[in-house]
Amino acid sequence: MIWYKDNNNDIIISTRIRLARNLESIPFPNALKDKTAAINHIKNAVLNSNSTLSQELKYINLSDTSKNEAQRLAEEHLISPQMLDGKDRSVFISKDSTMSIMLMEEDHIRLQVIMPGNATDEAFDIANKIDDVLEENLDFAFDEDFGYLTSCPTNAGTGLRASYMMHLPALTLTSNINKVIASAGSLGIAVRGLYGEGTKSQGNLYQISNQTTLGLTEEEIIDRLKTVAKRISDMEKKARENLMNAQKTAISDKVYRSYGILKFSRSLTSNEAKSLLSDVMLGLSMGIIKETPNKSPLECMVLSSPAFISEDKDITPQMRDEKRAELIRENI
Amino acid sequence: MLFDELFNDFFEDFNMFTPTPQFKEEKKCPVCGRSYSDFRRLGKFGCGECYKTFKTPIISVMKQLHTNSEHTGKIPSKSGHKIKQKRIYEDLKQKLQKAVADEDYETAAKLHKEIRKMENEVKQS
Numbered sequence: 001m002i003w004y005k006d007n008n009n010d011i012i013i014s015t016r017i018r019l020a021r022n023l024e025s026i027p028f029p030n031a032l033k034d035k036t037a038a039i040n041h042i043k044n045a046v047l048n049s050n051s052t053l054s055q056e057l058k059y060i061n062l063s064d065t066s067k068n069e070a071q072r073l074a075e076e077h078l079i080s081p082q083m084l085d086g087k088d089r090s091v092f093i094s095k096d097s098t099m100s101i102m103l104m105e106e107d108h109i110r111l112q113v114i115m116p117g118n119a120t121d122e123a124f125d126i127a128n129k130i131d132d133v134l135e136e137n138l139d140f141a142f143d144e145d146f147g148y149l150t151s152c153p154t155n156a157g158t159g160l161r162a163s164y165m166m167h168l169p170a171l172t173l174t175s176n177i178n179k180v181i182a183s184a185g186s187l188g189i190a191v192r193g194l195y196g197e198g199t200k201s202q203g204n205l206y207q208i209s210n211q212t213t214l215g216l217t218e219e220e221i222i223d224r225l226k227t228v229a230k231r232i233s234d235m236e237k238k239a240r241e242n243l244m245n246a247q248k249t250a251i252s253d254k255v256y257r258s259y260g261i262l263k264f265s266r267s268l269t270s271n272e273a274k275s276l277l278s279d280v281m282l283g284l285s286m287g288i289i290k291e292t293p294n295k296s297p298l299e300c301m302v303l304s305s306p307a308f309i310s311e312d313k314d315i316t317p318q319m320r321d322e323k324r325a326e327l328i329r330e331n332i
Numbered sequence: 333m334l335f336d337e338l339f340n341d342f343f344e345d346f347n348m349f350t351p352t353p354q355f356k357e358e359k360k361c362p363v364c365g366r367s368y369s370d371f372r373r374l375g376k377f378g379c380g381e382c383y384k385t386f387k388t389p390i391i392s393v394m395k396q397l398h399t400n401s402e403h404t405g406k407i408p409s410k411s412g413h414k415i416k417q418k419r420i421y422e423d424l425k426q427k428l429q430k431a432v433a434d435e436d437y438e439t440a441a442k443l444h445k446e447i448r449k450m451e452n453e454v455k456q457s
Contacts, residue, residue, distance in 0.1 A: 028377065146403055147405055156394070157403045160405070216400070216404065
């Protein structure tokens with residue numbers, strides 16, 4: 001189940017669980033000069049583990065990987081943007097693209113499970129089991145009071161970041177999103193742009209995640225996130241209903257205009273495509289657009305990102321915009 | 333990141349008004365060699381041992397960040413046996429206190445027995 005392919009393009013788009021772990025007695029990546037020994041140690045632990053895990057994983061050394069290929073992995077959310085510089089960084093990715101183990105990110109190990117829709121319990125269960133398998137062969141830095149020790153104190157304790165990717169066009173359109181961000185913040189839940197900290201929302205997609213990692217159990221963290229996400233989801237639904245009741249023509253017109261541009265344009269920038277695809281996603285989910293597209297708007301968003309469009313070839317931005325328009329025209 | 337900025341700003345302001353104090357021997361982490369002012373400058377720790385080396389100031393950092401400074405989540409099963417036992421022990425003690433307060437002496441007696449058993453096991457090991 002690839003999060004952007006097998007997706008019903010609902011309000012909760014995808015679920016991600018990330019666990020941060022570090023090896024005992026050696027410096028964290030930011031203070032570790034020679035990372036080779038640590039990388040090999042973790043690599044061997046994964047490959048020699050007494051489970052089917054090693055057969056399911058593909059090892060990718062990011063310093064041998066083209067910039068474009070790495071960028072594609074980042075667009076698929078299988079590696080974080082910080083991994084893009086490639087030096088001394090590598091990743092294990094599961095064959096079904098739901099799980100990745102990043103090595104030498106901010107922490108020695110960042111274990112991640114990403115799934116379509118609302119699947120926190122399932123994703124956490126998988127991540128937790130893989131963590132148990134890793135722990136059989138590795139000694140993690142752990143403290144009785146501070147829990148799992150991480151490079152940044154904002155991750156210490158459980159090392160757990162649980163997050164949802166949510167599509168919130170109606171809350172954004174009605175300018176209610178800032179209120180949502182503020183009230184979620186007061187409950188210890190951060191609402192951010194798509195690529196994590198410091199990034200802007202593209203295509204009305206937001207990342208909703210826990211800020212507290214210490215002093216709560218994993219279950220409590222996930223329950224809090226679920227509660228807040230449910231509330232945001234209900235608010236988005238309400239905002240959509242209100243739009244439909246009060247401004248039916250205006251919202252249908254907006255959706256169909258965007259649909260029209262995507263169906264017929266000959267050149268599209270990445271940002272323009274994301275924003276128009278978001279309108280179509282809204283239109284489909286509200287029943288304004290009845291036709292089922294060849295590929296969902298979400299999949300089009302990922303497949304039309306610069307890294308996917310370029311396919312390792314050196315093409316100019318104009319050529320990219322033309323290719324993007326073509327790909328979307330054929331699929332939407 | 334907010335946290336880094338917080339400390340960077342703090343440190344910049346600090347530098348503006350006072351010369352950087354030259355401590356003769358600032359405490360350094362035995363594993364990574366970093367000091368607490370390195371953490372304040374970078375917002376990141378150098379290794380796990382830093383958490384033990386600078387425990388006291390870190391407790392207040394954690395309280396600020398997470399409103400709590402005690403881990404209640406998962407414990408690694410391999411190295412965490414003792415910690416798990418300790419958690420169970422503390423949990424039993426709390427339950428005992430509650431039972432006594434509620435005047436539920438039957439439960440209190442059972443709990444007391446369990447606590448004694450755990451204490452004896454620790455003594456023997």
